Amino acid sequence: MISRIWGWPNEMRQRILVILGSTRQGRAGAAVSRWLMDQLQRRDQVDFELVDLRDVPLPFFNHPLPPASGQFAPEVKSWAETVGAADGYVIVTPEYNHGYPAVLKNALDHVYREWNRKPVAFVSYGAAGGGYRAAEQLRSVAVELQMVPIREQLAIPFVWTASPSPVRSASREPIKQSSVWSTSSLVRSPQTGAV
Numbered sequence: 001m002i003s004r005i006w007g008w009p010n011e012m013r014q015r016i017l018v019i020l021g022s023t024r025q026g027r028a029g030a031a032v033s034r035w036l037m038d039q040l041q042r043r044d045q046v047d048f049e050l051v052d053l054r055d056v057p058l059p060f061f062n063h064p065l066p067p068a069s070g071q072f073a074p075e076v077k078s079w080a081e082t083v084g085a086a087d088g089y090v091i092v093t094p095e096y097n098h099g100y101p102a103v104l105k106n107a108l109d110h111v112y113r114e115w116n117r118k119p120v121a122f123v124s125y126g127a128a129g130g131g132y133r134a135a136e137q138l139r140s141v142a143v144e145l146q147m148v149p150i151r152e153q154l155a156i157p158f159v160w161t162a163s164p165s166p167v168r169s170a171s172r173e174p175i176k177q178s179s180v181w182s183t184s185s186l187v188r189s190p191q192t193g194a195v
């Protein structure tokens, strides 16, 4: 499942990848990410693209070289390009046993430089804790990947009861504002790549 919300063409537009980290049969993640994409309406300078990890068939990471080398197996190149083409990320994660799904960690581990120096926001869901523990773990992984995790976060408790709209409207504005703030304030320099 790949869907896009594109606005008017402009070289300066920021491109945010929304990564759905759940691939389980019957997952709630599909509804959460659909709802999120609906909230991330067209903005003047930002395009949001949803990538479903079901559509990214990666092997379990087993490459002889670290991804920081920039050397990828043929089946990983497309994922590396997708990650590299984005200016920032929103990771949508469920909580599994107080962590996040293995398929998501695998997708994160497969590339390295492509994540560097880019902001990342989290939308988590689960039972009572709303997936907070999964998101907290992702924050430390994001730092190691040289991403810039932003503070504001959406957490959806008891996700199976949250229908049709997973969260109340008051709590969704911060993530929209923050992803726009973080992506526009962390624009990479064309010469150095520095933030």
Ligand SMILES: Cc1cc2nc3c(=O)[nH]c(=O)nc-3n(C[C@H](O)[C@H](O)[C@H](O)COP(=O)(O)O)c2cc1C
Pocket (backbone or CB within 6 Å): 022, 023, 024, 026, 027, 028, 029, 030, 094, 095, 096, 097, 098, 099, 125, 126, 127, 128, 129, 130, 131, 159, 160
């Ligand atoms: C293997 C497994 C472990 C889970 N562990 C937790 C947990 O530790 N904390 C929690 O809040 N919810 C937990 N849940 C509930 C899930 O967060 C909830 O079922 C959610 O819908 C899973 O996301 P998904 O439907 O997109 O796969 C667990 C669910 C599964 C399948």
